[in-house]
Amino acid sequence: MSDRSIEVSPGARAPLAPILVDAVKEFATWLDELGYASPTVSEKVRFVTELARWIEARDLSLADLDERCVVAAIKKRRGSASRNHRRALLHFLEHLRGRRIVTPRQMSDDPSPAARLEEQYARYLREERGLVHVTAVNYRGFVRRLLAERFGRGSTDLTKLRPRDVADFLLRHLRTMSPKRAQLMGTALRSFLRFSFLKAETTVDLSLAVPTVRQYRKAAVPRYLSAEDVERVLVTCNLASSVGRRDHAVLLLLARLGLRASEVVKLELGDVHWRVGELVVRGKGDVHDRLPLPKDVGEALTLYVSLDRVVCSSRRFFLRLRAPVRGFASAAAVSTIVKRAVDRSGLRPPVRGAHLLRHSLATGMIRRGATMAEIGQLLRHRSPNTTELYAKVDFEGLRGVSLRWLGMGGGR
Numbered sequence: 149m150s151d152r153s154i155e156v157s158p159g160a161r162a163p164l165a166p167i168l169v170d171a172v173k174e175f176a177t178w179l180d181e182l183g184y185a186s187p188t189v190s191e192k193v194r195f196v197t198e199l200a201r202w203i204e205a206r207d208l209s210l211a212d213l214d215e216r217c218v219v220a221a222i223k224k225r226r227g228s229a230s231r232n233h234r235r236a237l238l239h240f241l242e243h244l245r246g247r248r249i250v251t252p253r254q255m256s257d258d259p260s261p262a263a264r265l266e267e268q269y270a271r272y273l274r275e276e277r278g279l280v281h282v283t284a285v286n287y288r289g290f291v292r293r294l295l296a297e298r299f300g301r302g303s304t305d306l307t308k309l310r311p312r313d314v315a316d317f318l319l320r321h322l323r324t325m326s327p328k329r330a331q332l333m334g335t336a337l338r339s340f341l342r343f344s345f346l347k348a349e350t351t352v353d354l355s356l357a358v359p360t361v362r363q364y365r366k367a368a369v370p371r372y373l374s375a376e377d378v379e380r381v382l383v384t385c386n387l388a389s390s391v392g393r394r395d396h397a398v399l400l401l402l403a404r405l406g407l408r409a410s411e412v413v414k415l416e417l418g419d420v421h422w423r424v425g426e427l428v429v430r431g432k433g434d435v436h437d438r439l440p441l442p443k444d445v446g447e448a449l450t451l452y453v454s455l456d457r458v459v460c461s462s463r464r465f466f467l468r469l470r471a472p473v474r475g476f477a478s479a480a481a482v483s484t485i486v487k488r489a490v491d492r493s494g495l496r497p498p499v500r501g502a503h504l505l506r507h508s509l510a511t512g513m514i515r516r517g518a519t520m521a522e523i524g525q526l527l528r529h530r531s532p533n534t535t536e537l538y539a540k541v542d543f544e545g546l547r548g549v550s551l552r553w554l555g556m557g558g559g560r
Contacts, residue, residue: 168200171210175243181460183473195236210249213241261304262295265349272343282478287336293321294337306349311357314341318359330361371499372511378403381505384492390456390469395485397448398466402486402505404442405429406527409479409502415465420449429528437528 163169175196179189202221203213218237222230244250266288273284294317295304314337322330341355373381382399386392401407401415411429419428425441441449449465457467464475476482483501490500497504510523524532 164197164200165204167210168204171244171249172196172200174247175240178243179239179471181473182471183458183460184471188471191232192236192239195233196240199237199240210244211251213244213250215241262292262299265295265304265306266292268347269340269343272347273339277339286332287339290333290336291340293317294340306344307351309350309354311354314354314357315359318361322361327361334358334361371497371504372508373495373497373504374508375512377493377495378505378508378512380495381486381489381493384489387451393448393452393456394466394469395489397445397452398482398485399489399505400442400445400448402482402502403509404445405439406506406509408432408506409482412466412482412502413464413476413479416463417453417465418463419465422446422450431528432530435528439526 164172172193176189176193179192184192199218199221203210203217208217215238218234218241221237222233241250245252269291270284270288273279273287274281279287294314297317298309298313299305318330318334318337321333325333337358338355341350341358342353344350345353345355382396382403385396385399387396398412401412402409405427407415407429408431411431414430415427416430419430420441421428425446427439427441427445429437429439431437452466456469457465458473460467460473462474467473467475479502486502486504487500490497490504506527510527513523513526514520520532
C-alpha cells in the first residue's frame, strides 16, 4: 500500500462511508503500482473522491457504477477539465472491474437488434471459441458490415438472409482487399453463419454459401534484410537510455531467435532460465517451446531487467516505460519498435514490421547452408510446408546455377 497520505474528505464536509474511503485508497495504491507520478495520482484521487460523494448523495453503491454514471457525474464540466475528469473516473471503473466489484462492461450500448446479435457473437468467440481479442474484433467488423448492408437500421431477421446475399457481399468487397484480407473476411463470415445456425437464428447453414478466396501458396517472396542491414538496424538503439535498452533487447529476440511479435509480448519473467541459458517461448495455440539463449540476447535482457524494468504486479517481461506501467497492449507495439529502428537506420524496405526480422533470420540461415528442417525447428513451424516459402529467397545461389548452366551450353 502506498505511504501517500490521501485526503478523502477535504474541508468540513461529512466523511464518506468507510467502503468508499477504502475504495479510493485502494485506487490510489493501484495507480502507484502502475507508475503514475504523485501529482497525477493526487488529481485522479480528487476526481474519484468527488464521484464517491456523487454516488453517496444518490444512495447508490459501487456495484451500480457504469459509464452512464460517469457521464452523469461530469455533465456540467467542459473542456480539458472534463476530459481529465472523465479519464480518471473511467480509470477508477477499470480498477473496480478488475477487482470484480463492478460487472464487466457490455460490448455496446447500442440497443438495436443488430448490435445485440453482434454482442452475442462476440461472447461466443470469446467464451466458446477462445479467440484472442484482436481476431474477435476483426471478425466483428466484417459481421457488422454484412448486417448493415443487408438490413440497415431495421429489423435484423437472419431468416431472411439468403445464400445469394452472402456471396454478393463477399464478391462486392473483394476488389478493395488483398487476397489475405479477403480470406480473413471469408473465414469471419463462415464463423458467424455457423454460429447463427447453431443458435437457430437461421434455418439452414449459410456458411456453405461463402465462396472460397483463392490465394496461391508461396506466391510471394518473403521480404528480408541482409545480415549487414540487420546489424545496421540493431545499432540504432541508444543503450544509454531506458527506451534504447528495452528496444535493443526486443530487436535481438526478433533478429537472433526469430520470435513473433506476439511471442515477445507474452514473454514473462519466469520464461528466461538464466542458469541454463534457455528461453521458453509462448507460441501459437498456447504451445510452449524452449530455445537456447544466445550470449548477446542474454546480455541485453539482463541489462534491461537490472537497469530499467520496474518492480510491479505484471509478470510480463517487457513493460511500457510510461504510466500505466504494464505489458505491451498488443503485437503492434513490437512492430512499432521495429519500424522506428528501421527508419533510424536509413533503410527503406517495403515492409517494416516485426516479421521483417524473422524473415531475415530465415533467409540468412538458408544462405549459410541451413536445411529446411533446421529453419523450421528454429522458427517453430508446425508444418514443413510453411518453411518451404524460404526455398525461394536464395537469389545468389540461383544466379550461380543459371550462370553455370549457361556456361555449359544450356542457353543455345
